[in-house]
Amino acid sequence: MLPVFYSPEGDPALTKSSLTVREKIRDHYATLTQSERKFANSLLENYPAAGLASITIVASNADVSTPTVARMVQKLGFKGYPQFHQALLKELEAKVSGPTQRRANWASEAPEGHMLNRFSQAVTNNLSQTFSNVDSGQFDAAVRQLADTDGRLYVVGGRITRALADYAFTHFQAIRQRVTHMTSSSATWPHYVLDMEAGDTLLMFDVRRYETNLQRLAELAAERGVKVVLITDQWASPITAVAEHAFSCWVEIPSAWDSNISTMMLLEAMIAATQEESWDETKERYDRLDALFDTTRLFRKFS
Amino acid sequence: MLPVFYSPEGDPALTKSSLTVREKIRDHYATLTQSERKFANSLLENYPAAGLASITIVASNADVSTPTVARMVQKLGFKGYPQFHQALLKELEAKVSGPTQRRANWASEAPEGHMLNRFSQAVTNNLSQTFSNVDSGQFDAAVRQLADTDGRLYVVGGRITRALADYAFTHFQAIRQRVTHMTSSSATWPHYVLDMEAGDTLLMFDVRRYETNLQRLAELAAERGVKVVLITDQWASPITAVAEHAFSCWVEIPSAWDSNISTMMLLEAMIAATQEESWDETKERYDRLDALFDTTRLFRKFS
DNA sequence: TCCCGCGTGAAAAGATTTTTCCAAAACGAG
DNA sequence: CTCGTTTTGGAAAAATCTTTTCACGCGGGA
Known part of the structure; x- marks a missing residue:
């Protein structure tokens, strides 16, 4: 049995969509303000490590204020920072226990034979x-x-x-x-x-x-x-x-x-x-x- | 030069004691009390996921009280629960970013700081x-x-x-x-x-x-x-x-x-x-x- | 039977984190 | 350039988490 910290029913952020935080950022990027993007980029550049600490630390690393981060994660659809944090954690965990330790290839989530992957390789x-x-x-x-x-x-x-x-x-x-x-x-x-x-x-x-x-x-x-x-x-x-x-x-x-x-x-x-x-x-x-x-x-x- | 993924000197968290939390638990297992072992087992059974939430949640999942967990992590050598938490996080992170993070230093024979090398990296x-x-x-x-x-x-x-x-x-x-x-x-x-x-x-x-x-x-x-x-x-x-x-x-x-x-x-x-x-x-x-x-x-x- | 010491957890206290509020700053339209 | 709007971060308030305190219960020994 797995210990479930957030049962799917309990956490609206996870029920509504199984999008990764990365994808959520991409989807909402257009609506983000400048400082919010600053944080978003900082996170993407060091993903997901840059989002695993407390909101205070994470914000100061990206050189923005805590309210900015708090506002942004809400825009992304999380109820608050803790939910966001947990989501990242879940992803990380999934990655570790994931089936095949994915090829050390960049490639996005695209399927194996997808042009994006073949192309990146070449x-x-x-x-x-x-x-x-x-x-x-x-x-x-x-x-x-x-x-x-x-x-x-x-x-x-x-x-x-x-x-x-x-x-x-x-x-x-x-x-x-x-x-x-x-x-x-x-x-x-x-x-x-x-x-x-x-x-x-x-x-x-x-x-x-x-x-x-x-x-x-x-x-x-x-x-x-x-x-x-x-x-x-x-x-x-x-x-x-x-x-x-x-x-x-x-x-x-x-x-x-x-x-x-x-x-x-x-x-x-x-x-x-x-x-x-x-x-x-x-x-x-x-x-x-x-x-x-x-x-x-x-x-x-x-x- | 060999690619060194884990240089003991490089990672402060691992320098102080290069033991994983898992190993620390094993080492101290003899000195743990009954409830502490209960928690330890719960953690080992689902490692490290069962230790990533807050002390409250983690304790209740293992069906012990928060003070028990707090006392135990101190026995393990951590200053407090947050330190223990961070240690687990670091391990997880390292597992994910492990070998793939090798710096792609394709570059020719050019010296380290040469534009060609800096460029290829970027x-x-x-x-x-x-x-x-x-x-x-x-x-x-x-x-x-x-x-x-x-x-x-x-x-x-x-x-x-x-x-x-x-x-x-x-x-x-x-x-x-x-x-x-x-x-x-x-x-x-x-x-x-x-x-x-x-x-x-x-x-x-x-x-x-x-x-x-x-x-x-x-x-x-x-x-x-x-x-x-x-x-x-x-x-x-x-x-x-x-x-x-x-x-x-x-x-x-x-x-x-x-x-x-x-x-x-x-x-x-x-x-x-x-x-x-x-x-x-x-x-x-x-x-x-x-x-x-x-x-x-x-x-x-x-x- | 009583006492003592250890282990345990409820609850209070303390620390930290997260959120909210608001004034100042930046921005963009006219 | 000015005005109205949006964005931003400091600081206080609220929420949460962690630690400490302390009393209870249990078991072993006199």
Whole structure:
């Protein structure tokens, strides 16, 4: 016989729905206020440990007041904090005594063969492959090249990677000056090449199917003394031959096309590193950019 | 280096005495009185659940009085019942978060504090957070909506997420018919809204700083009966309120801006799922697209 | 039979936790 | 910029939990 602390009939919070606290938070997230979200995030980030202490401790850990927590758990549908606390405890307990100690996989509650799970597996694998194949020396060298504002930085991508090039452009533009986004319409590329000089940098994305035009462009640029930084896939674009720094990203997923998550990750890592490399210049640009956004009121204030 | 899950030095609760409560009970069993043993047995029979409630409840479940329990936990070496309670909790927690919590340090040979390593850590965490917060039912519903070719599919993003919207457009265009990419120039949006009909789908990206224009757009579209599928960050764009399906992505990384890797991952998972959902239509489109590429010779043959 | 000491739990006292109330601060609309 | 609304946290009140006190009952020994 199990000792039942809260018989289902006795506890409305558990009868009404068997949702986990996590799910309840998700469902009510839209109606939560700022500080309530602060607590919610703190809990989700360290779930469920961050909700197991007394309301006082839990609140101070999330840096909000006790009333905020109390109000929120009521919004979530609990009668009070103790009920909420018990619910978390129950979940934890269930997890321990649960049938199969669930695969150490992230995956949500989704069923075994669900796309979400298959996908998460593939992506994890890709990221890990990609990471372990990056040479940190090469990476640092490429970053120095990207941070070098003596020359211009050109960014270009192919049919699919155009989006990545766009993303790269948006960020590099915020970080440093003298950045040019070469649109994907290859007809205009010769004009850009005309202005390229030795010492400039060309950041290229080329994944299969590799594009002939991009290769031409890379060759022309390299001839003019432009340093080419290439982000490609695991099978390596032919541009690798003329590139100063080339990086391979693993891209296989269960689908007819290739994933660009590892590609994007490498790109973001480079942006982050570049920003760090030239933080003095960058910080000042960020501040000015922020001021401009404030003026134009394009964005909502975010605390 | 071996992954050390339980370093005695690391956990204060376990340093003082690395005995579990279970072991403590065994050690002191000889000195326990009759009623104390009654409680001890009750706890061991359902360990550690039977010790997680308040002393009152726990005592009454074991059919002994509160002072008995209080005296016993002191015999066991705890300062009071709360300490005993916490000890049990810690054990339970450790059991759950045990081996899986290993830090995913994929990273290459790069030194500990290298950006690549810091980055990989943050990204792993983001992906795992994002995954465990996706409701697979919501996901499936959103995918069905995205695969529905009775209505048009509109795609739009903000300043940063424009690139993601672009990426989404490129892929959805390959998968299904009737897809429109709303450019990021919000001046043209009213024209699109004019043509929107009930049953159409609007795939939106909105991460902080949330854009007022996007919110307007979402409201207008929702009013016309358009189903909004929203991909946002963990702090949730205000558009969540009018969206049919909303998904939160964890985006924090060691830098001044937010990462969009988890965002991209969710997007790719959706694309993959959509493709699977409507594979009959999709396959035929892919074949025709391939044939077109062959004809135009834009791409190199891939072996 | 009576007395003593130990174990036990009811109940009071004490400590802590949770909730409520309210004024100040933040926010957003006009 | 101002006003009205919502949100927030300090502090008191209420509820709950934990500990202590103490009297009762039981069993063993003189």
